Amino acid sequence: MKAILKAESAPGAFLSEVAVPKPGPTDVLVKIKATSICGTDHHIYIWNEWAQRRIKPPKIMGHEFAGEVVEVGSAVRSAKVGDYVSAESHIVCGHCPQCLMGEKPVCQNTRILGVDTDGCFAEYAVVPEDNLWHNDSSIPADIASIQEPLGNAIHTVLAGEPKGKTMAIFGCGPIGLMAIGVAKAAGASFVAAVDVNEYRLDIAEKMNADLAINSKDRDPLEMILDYTHGVGMDAVLEMSGAPAVYGQMFKAVRAGGRVTLLGLPAKPVPVNFSDDVVMKGVTIQGITGRKVWDTWLTGRELLTSGALDLSPVITHHLDLEEYKLGMDLMTSGNSGKIILYPGGAR
C-alpha cells in the first residue's frame, strides 16, 4: 500500500510502498478515506527539536482520519467490517495512577498513533478497538477526519462553562478557529479572536467571532477592556504558543476568570503572579488531549445538530501524494485544515 513514511532522522518524508499491516487480537484494520495534517505532523516533517527527541523512524505518519473497518481482531467485540470510524489517537495504558483516577489525557504511558506507532497517512491503518470512534453517517469524511483536533478545541473551551460568557481566543490556527465556532455554538455571549494573519482572521469571522483583532494593527488588550467596560473577559484561551501573548492575557481576563492554555510557548514566560493571578483569583488551566469520550460526544452533537459548521476551517483537499504541498502550505501559515485522500481528492 501507499504510505507517507518518516524513514530517517532528518527533515522530510517519503511516499513509500509498504505492506498492509495486520491487526492484533484487540485491533481493527481501517481503510483510510480522509486524513488531515496536524501541527504535530508538520513538526515531524520539518524535524524540529521535539520531533528529534520523540520520533524513532521509520514510522508511517498521521493520526487524524476517517475510514471504514475492513478487518477485525479475534477479541474485538464492538466493531465490525463496514463500520464508519475515526479514532482517538492517544493510546493510554489504563493502569498508571492518572488512568485509574480517570485522568486519561495525562496518562504517563501514552503512546500516540503516527508518533509512537505507525499512523494513517496511508491506504490502511491498524487501530486498537478501545480507541475507535463510530462516526455518525451524516458527517462527511473530511469533517470526520478533523474530529480529533476539534476535540482539543472542545476540551479547551469547555474547561469552564462558556454559556453567556465573554471570551478572548489568542491564536487562530485550525484549533483556535474551531474553538471560536465551539464557543459560539456553546452559547458564549461574545468571542474576540486575535491573530496577526489576515487569512486566518477572515476564517475567524466565518466561524462567528464577534470581533477579529489583528494585533499587528490594533491593541487587543485595549479593545477587550473597552468592550467589557474595564472588567475583562470571563475566559481567555491561549492557542498560539506565542510568549508575547502572556503579557496581555492576564490583563485581559477578569478577576475570578480563567486562562486556559493549549498553545506551547517555546521558552519560559515571566508572570506577575501576585497582581495577575493571586489577587485576581484567576485560574490557569493546562490542557492536553481530549476527554474520552466526553469531548467526542460533544463534537458529534455539535456537528450533527448543525450548531457547528467546520467547513470554513478546511481550506485544502489534496491527494495523499501531494503531502509535500500540504506541508509547505502549513509552513506558509496561509492555510486552515488540509485534508489528504489516499483514494484521491477529486
Next chain:
Amino acid sequence: MKAILKAESAPGAFLSEVAVPKPGPTDVLVKIKATSICGTDHHIYIWNEWAQRRIKPPKIMGHEFAGEVVEVGSAVRSAKVGDYVSAESHIVCGHCPQCLMGEKPVCQNTRILGVDTDGCFAEYAVVPEDNLWHNDSSIPADIASIQEPLGNAIHTVLAGEPKGKTMAIFGCGPIGLMAIGVAKAAGASFVAAVDVNEYRLDIAEKMNADLAINSKDRDPLEMILDYTHGVGMDAVLEMSGAPAVYGQMFKAVRAGGRVTLLGLPAKPVPVNFSDDVVMKGVTIQGITGRKVWDTWLTGRELLTSGALDLSPVITHHLDLEEYKLGMDLMTSGNSGKIILYPGGAR
C-alpha cells in the same frame, strides 16, 4: 477608648485614646476580647510599598477579632447585644459583576476592615451586620480571633478535594501552618511541609505534617519525588511568596495535579508553561479571601469537632499595649500567631 492608630504615612503606629465609634443603622458595635496580628497589619506597621499605595491614615489597625456585641443599629435583624462574634473582614459591594455571580472574594469594590475602614486593634469596633459571624460558644476567644486567616487556609486547601491526596505546602507562616492542620483533618493522606525556619518547622510537625523539610538542608523536590515514586504530589500549595519556590513546585506536582497560590511573590516569576503546565495538564489557582460563609462553616466544624487543634499555631499572648513587641516578633520570623488583648493578656 484605647486603639492602635496608624496615624501618619510613615513606619510605626501609636497607642492612642480615641472616641468609641457609633454604629450606623446596619452596623453593630463589638467589644473586642482578642485580636490577632495578620501579615497585612505588619505590612501597614512597617509601611511597605503596598501599604503606602493602599492606606490613608489615620486608621485604627486590625481586622481579626473575637468579641461581644454591645450595641446594634436600628435596621439590624440577626444580631443582638451579648452575641459572641467575629467577622469576615472583606466588606463587599454586592452589585459588581463578580458579586452578582457569587464570586465575592474578587468583588471589585472590596473594602477591608482595618485597611480601608477603622479596625479592631482597639477596645471597641464597628462592624456591618452582613459581615458578622456568630461564634460557637465552645471556641475560646484567641482561637475565635484567628478564624479569618484559618479561612484563607481552608479556601486554599479545599480549592481541590484533599481527601486521600498527597500535598506539599511551601511556606510555614501562620496560614501555611493552619493549612497543614486543615489538610490532615480533611483527609489528606500525606502532607509535606517546606520552610527554611526550624522554629516554624517544629510547629509544622505539631500540626501533623507527615514530613517537615528544611529546604536549607535538604532538596524538597528530591524528597517529594522519592516519596511519590517519581509521580509527584496531587496538590502543591504555595504559601510563602518566595519566587524560588516556583522553580520547584511545578516539578513537584503530578501530571493532572493542582498548584494553588496564596503567597504573593514580590516580582514576576518565569514559568515553563509548555512542559510544566500544558503538557502536564496542571491547574494553577490564585486564591484570595474566603468563601462567605462556606469556609467559615468548615472552620467551625473543624474546630468544634476536635478534628483541628490550632493551639500550636498561637505562640504569643500580649496586652494590646505590647503591639510593638508583637510587630517585632513578626519581623523576626520566630512566631506563629500573636494575640493582643485590649482587656489584658493575663
Next chain:
Amino acid sequence: MKAILKAESAPGAFLSEVAVPKPGPTDVLVKIKATSICGTDHHIYIWNEWAQRRIKPPKIMGHEFAGEVVEVGSAVRSAKVGDYVSAESHIVCGHCPQCLMGEKPVCQNTRILGVDTDGCFAEYAVVPEDNLWHNDSSIPADIASIQEPLGNAIHTVLAGEPKGKTMAIFGCGPIGLMAIGVAKAAGASFVAAVDVNEYRLDIAEKMNADLAINSKDRDPLEMILDYTHGVGMDAVLEMSGAPAVYGQMFKAVRAGGRVTLLGLPAKPVPVNFSDDVVMKGVTIQGITGRKVWDTWLTGRELLTSGALDLSPVITHHLDLEEYKLGMDLMTSGNSGKIILYPGGAR
C-alpha cells in the same frame, strides 16, 4: 394609590384605594409599570387550601413586576431614584443553616412579597434593597416583569447540563413554556413538550419544542421511547403537578438520567423505586425558588442576547382594574402569562 387587596379570608379580591407605603432604611419604593399574575396569585384569589393556611389578610397581592425606583431608604447603597428594577420575591433571613450554606432557595424563614408582605398589584410597592434586580434597559416592562417565573424555569432546566441533551417537559403552563425556550436556547438537542391543552401546545411549538404531544390523543411514553430508540430522555422536567405524569416520567427517563420536579402534586404518588430509580441510577431533584443571582443573570443573558424570546408566552395585556378578567382567564387554562398595568394597558 390603587391596589388589588386580598381584604378578607374568602375567595376574590378588591380593587382598593390605599396609602402609598413608606420604605424603611434598607428598602426602596418602586412605581410599578407592569406586574404579572402568577399561579400563586390565582391560588390566593380563589382561596384554595394552601392560601387558607398561609395568607393573613389584608394583603396587597402580587410579586412579579418591573418598575422604577422613586424613593430610597437612608441606608440604601446600590439603588437610586430612576433605576429600572424588578425583584426577587423571596426575602430570606440570611442566618438560618440553609442561608449560611448558601442554599437560599430553602431558607427556613422565607417571607414572600405579596404573600407574607404587601405586594405589587398596585401603583407603588416597597421592596428591600437586597432583593432588587437592576433590569437591562433593552428589556421591555412586560418581559421584565416575568423574569422571576423565568427564573423558576431556568432553575429547573439548569439543575443539570442541558447542552446536547434530550428533554421531556410535562406541563405547558407558563413556566413549562418558558422552560422549553430556555432548554432550546441552552443547547438541548431535542425537547418534547407534553400537555392536554391545545392552546398551550400551540405556544409550546412557538417556544421551539421539537415535538408537542397532546397526551389526550397520543401516548407520550411511546413517542419518547420511539424517538430515543428505547433509551429514554436524558432529563424529564415535571411542571404540571399532575400525579398521572409520575407513572410515565420514570419510564421516559434514561438510566442515569434526571427527573426534575417543579410541579406540586396535590397528593402522594407511588413510585417503584427499585426498578425506576435505584437500578436505573436516576436522580430526582425537587426545585423551589431561584438561585440568587445566578438564575437572574442567566435570564438577562438569554433575553438580551436574543437567544430567548418570551413574547409567545405573554398572551394578555390588561389594565390593573381588569384583574378579575385575568383571574378568570387563568381559571380557564386558555392563557399564558397575563400582564397587568397600573398605568393602563394601552
Next chain:
Amino acid sequence: MKAILKAESAPGAFLSEVAVPKPGPTDVLVKIKATSICGTDHHIYIWNEWAQRRIKPPKIMGHEFAGEVVEVGSAVRSAKVGDYVSAESHIVCGHCPQCLMGEKPVCQNTRILGVDTDGCFAEYAVVPEDNLWHNDSSIPADIASIQEPLGNAIHTVLAGEPKGKTMAIFGCGPIGLMAIGVAKAAGASFVAAVDVNEYRLDIAEKMNADLAINSKDRDPLEMILDYTHGVGMDAVLEMSGAPAVYGQMFKAVRAGGRVTLLGLPAKPVPVNFSDDVVMKGVTIQGITGRKVWDTWLTGRELLTSGALDLSPVITHHLDLEEYKLGMDLMTSGNSGKIILYPGGAR
C-alpha cells in the same frame, strides 16, 4: 477444581468438581484465596423472584474475591502471574450511550461475574483484564475480598460531600455497616444508624456510629429531629429496602438535603412529593454499582491509611465447603460479612 454450582432452576446449590476454566486472550485466571457472600448470592441460593428471572443455570456462583493471578491471556498487558488481585464484578460493554458518557454503573449491557458468567465460589476463576483490581499487599485477603461491596457503600456515602455533615443510615446490613465507617472516616460530623436487629446495631457502634437506634424500641425520626433541633439531617442513606423507612426518611432529611437510595424496596412506595421533595428542595439519588475506579481508589486509601477498619463487619470465616452454613447465617440476619476460603478457613 471445587466450585459451588447453581446447577438447576431451584433453591440451593451444589458443591461440584468442575474443570479449571481457560482464560481468553483478554482474560486472566485467578486462584481464589478468599471469597465473600453477597446478598445477591443469597438471592440466587434461595432462588427468589429476581434470581428466577435473571439466572440461567448452570453457573458457578460468587463475585467478590481476593486471589492471585496464575495465568494470563495472550493480549493481556497490565497483569502478570503472581499479582494479588480482586475485581470489579460488573463487566460493561463500553459502547452503549451510558458507557460513552462515562456512566458505566448504568451500562445497559452489564454482565455480572457469578450472575451472568461463571463466578468465584471456586478454586479458580476467569476474570477480564479490564475488570482486574491490583490489591495493596498490606490488605489481608478477607478484607480485600469485600472491597466490592465496600465500593457500594462508598458510592452511596460520597454521592454528596460527607465532610462536616450529619447523616442517618437506615439499614445495618453489611453495606450499611460499611457505610457508617466510610461516613465517619470521610468526616461526617454525626452518623445515626437505624435497624431492628440488635446484633447488627452492636456492629454499627463498633463502626463508629454516633447513635444506634433500634426502631422497634425508639422513634428514629423523633431522635433525629431532636438531635438536629428540628432542622433534619444533611443526608439520609436508605440501605434497608424496607418500604416503611420511606415514611420517615423524607421527614428526617433537612430542606436542601439529599436522600440516597441503595436498598431495593419490594413494592412501590407512596411519596408526598409536594411537601417532602419539591418545597424542601430535596434531591433523591438512586445508586447502583460502583464508580470504576474512583470508588476502588477511595476504598484502598481508606483501608491502607487506617482511617477505616472493616474487621467488625466480618463475622464468620468458613471453608468453601461450608457454604450452606454461610447461606443459613445470611437467612438468620445474625451475621455481617461471611468469608469462604477454597483453601480452608483455618
